[in-house]
Amino acid sequence: MCHVCCFSIGVDPDTGKNCTDKVHRYILVVAHHQIFRSRNNVIMAVADIGLIGLAVMGQNLILNMNDHGFVVCAFNRTVEKVDRFLANEAKGTKIVGAHSLKEMVSKLKKPRRVMMLVKAGQAVDSFIDQLVPLLDNGDIIIDGGNSEYTDTRRRCLTLKDKGILYVGSGVSGGEDGARYGPSLMPGGAPEAWPHIKNIFQGICAKADGEPCCDWVGEDGAGHYVKMVHNGIEYGDMQLICEAYHLMKDALGMSPDEMSKVMTEWNKGELDSFLIEISANILKFKDTDGQPLVEKIRDAAGQKGTGKWTAISALDYGVPVTLIGESVFARCLSALQQERVEASKQLKGPASTKYSGNKQEFIESIRQALYASKIVSYAQGFMLLREAAKIFNWTLNYGGIALMWRGGCIIRSVFLGKIKEAFDKNPHITNLILDDFFHQAIDNCQEKWRHTVATAVTLGIPTPCFSTALAFYDGYRSARLPANLIQAQRDYFGAHTYELLENPGKFIHTDWTGHGGTVSSTTYQA
Ligand code: NBP
Numbered sequence: 001m002c003h004v005c006c007f008s009i010g011v012d013p014d015t016g017k018n019c020t021d022k023v024h025r026y027i028l029v030v031a032h033h034q035i036f037r038s039r040n041n042v043i044m045a046v047a048d049i050g051l052i053g054l055a056v057m058g059q060n061l062i063l064n065m066n067d068h069g070f071v072v073c074a075f076n077r078t079v080e081k082v083d084r085f086l087a088n089e090a091k092g093t094k095i096v097g098a099h100s101l102k103e104m105v106s107k108l109k110k111p112r113r114v115m116m117l118v119k120a121g122q123a124v125d126s127f128i129d130q131l132v133p134l135l136d137n138g139d140i141i142i143d144g145g146n147s148e149y150t151d152t153r154r155r156c157l158t159l160k161d162k163g164i165l166y167v168g169s170g171v172s173g174g175e176d177g178a179r180y181g182p183s184l185m186p187g188g189a190p191e192a193w194p195h196i197k198n199i200f201q202g203i204c205a206k207a208d209g210e211p212c213c214d215w216v217g218e219d220g221a222g223h224y225v226k227m228v229h230n231g232i233e234y235g236d237m238q239l240i241c242e243a244y245h246l247m248k249d250a251l252g253m254s255p256d257e258m259s260k261v262m263t264e265w266n267k268g269e270l271d272s273f274l275i276e277i278s279a280n281i282l283k284f285k286d287t288d289g290q291p292l293v294e295k296i297r298d299a300a301g302q303k304g305t306g307k308w309t310a311i312s313a314l315d316y317g318v319p320v321t322l323i324g325e326s327v328f329a330r331c332l333s334a335l336q337q338e339r340v341e342a343s344k345q346l347k348g349p350a351s352t353k354y355s356g357n358k359q360e361f362i363e364s365i366r367q368a369l370y371a372s373k374i375v376s377y378a379q380g381f382m383l384l385r386e387a388a389k390i391f392n393w394t395l396n397y398g399g400i401a402l403m404w405r406g407g408c409i410i411r412s413v414f415l416g417k418i419k420e421a422f423d424k425n426p427h428i429t430n431l432i433l434d435d436f437f438h439q440a441i442d443n444c445q446e447k448w449r450h451t452v453a454t455a456v457t458l459g460i461p462t463p464c465f466s467t468a469l470a471f472y473d474g475y476r477s478a479r480l481p482a483n484l485i486q487a488q489r490d491y492f493g494a495h496t497y498e499l500l501e502n503p504g505k506f507i508h509t510d511w512t513g514h515g516g517t518v519s520s521t522t523y524q525a
Helices: 003-009 022-039 056-067 080-087 101-106 122-134 149-161 174-180 190-203 221-250 255-265 273-283 305-316 321-334 336-343 358-391 397-405 414-424 435-458 463-475 482-493
Strands: 049-052 072-075 113-116 140-143 165-172 183-188 497-499 502-507
Touching: 049 056, 049 101, 056 072, 056 174, 056 190, 072 080, 072 101, 101 122, 113 122, 113 190, 122 140, 122 149, 140 149, 140 190, 149 165, 149 183, 149 221, 165 174, 165 190, 165 221, 183 190, 183 221, 183 397, 221 255, 221 273, 221 305, 221 321, 221 358, 221 397, 221 435, 221 463, 255 273, 255 358, 305 321, 305 358, 321 336, 321 358, 321 463, 358 397, 358 414, 358 435, 358 463, 397 414, 414 435, 435 463, 482 497
Parallel strands: 049 072, 049 113, 113 140, 140 165
Antiparallel strands: 165 183, 497 502
16 A cells, blocks of 8 residues: 555554554654645645745845745746756745746745845846735735835735735845845835745844834835935945045045045044945056056946936935935946046146145045045935935934945945934934034045135036035025025016015016016926
C-alpha cells in the first residue's frame, strides 16, 4: 500500500499494521493530508509577504526581509528571473518563488500582503488589475516604486471601493539601502499599517536605535514625502556641486585636495552620505591614475522626481526655489554642446581666480553650503505643510525628519536637528525660525554673502547658493516690491489691489484717466 493510502486509513506504512495509538493515528492523518494537498497542487500559505519585481530594489528588499525572519514569495513579469533568483542570490534562504500571480497569492498568509517594486506608471496599474480578482477583502497591496503621488491617491480611492487596502511607500537608499536598511515612507489606507508595521520597521534603517520608518499619512502622503525627499536630494547634490565648482575654478584645487576638504567637512555639521560619497568620488582614480570624475561628461540626467517637486511647489504656490534651481541647473548642464559653442563667444570676467586667502575662502564656501542647505530643508517642509493642508493629511514632521535621518540618500546628522526643532515646536511656521537654525544662519550669513558675491564677481554660477540667499533676504523682508506688481496688474488688466491700511478689500484705480471702473475677474497675467 502506498504511503498516502496507509496514512488515510491510519496504517503505519513501515509496519503495515493498524495503528491504535490515537496521537500517532492523528499524525498519520495529517501527513496524509499534507501529501494529498501537495499531490493535488493545493498550496500551503507559507509566506508573510509576496514581492513582485526582481530588479535591483526588489531582489535586495527580499533578501533583507529574509534576513529579518520573514518568508517572502518572489514573482516577476519575466518569470525566468524567479528561477534564476532562487537558484542564485536566494539559494539557501527561506525565500519561495511563484510562476504566476495566482500561485503567489495562494502562498500568502492572510491578510495577504503583496508589495510591488516595478517601474512606476503603467506596470503598477497592470499588476493591480491582475491582482484584484485574486485577493479578498482586507488584503493589502503596497507599491514601493517611485510612483507619482497623484497616481497613488487615485489607486487608493479605487481600491478602497474594492475592499483592498492600498499603500504607497517611498523607499530610499538605493541598492545598499534596500539590502541592509532603507528609509521607508509608507502612506495610504491606515488600516493596513498594523499588518505591515513589523515587516517595515524590522527591515528599515535605524538611526540611534529608532526605525527610519513610520506611518506617514493617508492616500498619497507616503509618495508625496518621498517626492519631496528626492527634490531635497537634487538640491543637496547641486549645492555640493557648486562648492566643488568654486574650489576647482576659483581656487584651482585638485580633486584630491577637494576630497580632503570634503572629508573634513564630513566630520562636522555637514556630516552626510552625499558629502561622504563626494569625497570618495573626488579621490577615485581611473585605470590610468587620473581622477575619473574629471573625465565624466558634464550633462546631468534626471528621472523626474525633482521636477515633480518643483511642479508641485508651483501648483501650490510655495517658494521652493532651491529645488527648482537645482532642476534647472541639471537642464542647463544637459545643453552641453550648446554651452561649449557659447563658451567660445560669450565673455565673462577676465579672471575666475580668487585672490584672497584660500583657507578662509574654503571656510566661506562651507558656511554658504550649510546655510543654503538649511534654507532648502525649510522650503521642503513648507511644501509638505501646504500639501498636508490641501489633502487633509496629518503629517508628523519630526517623524519625517527621522525617516530621512538614516537609510536614505539625504541622510545626515543635520536631520536630527530638524527632528529636535519639530519636537520642540510641532507647529513652527518655518524651520529657519527655530532657535538652532536661526542661530546657525546668523553665524554663516557673512561668509555666505561673501561666497555668493565672489562667485558673481568671478562669473562662476552658483544658482542654489544664490537663490537660497535671495529667499532668506525675501523671507526676512517686512516689505517687498510686490506693491508695484499689484499696481502694474491693476494698470494693464484692472486686477485690483489692496491698500496696506485696508487688507482684504480689493479696489481698482483708473490709472490713465481713460480706463473704466470695471475690474477683471477672469483675465490672469
Ligand atoms: P526598475 O525600475 O528597472 O523596474 C524593473 C522591474 O519592473 C522589473 O521587475 C520589470 O520586469 C518590471 N517591469 C517593467 Br521595467 N515594465 C513592466 C511592465 N510594463 N509590466 C510589468 N512589469 C514591468 O527596477 P528598480 O531599479 O529595482 O526599481 C523598482 C522601483 O523602485 C521603481 O519604481 C524605481 O523608481 C524605484 N526605486 C528605485 C531605486 C534605485 O536605486 N534603483 C531607489 C528607490 C526607488 P521584467 O524583469 O519583466 O522586465
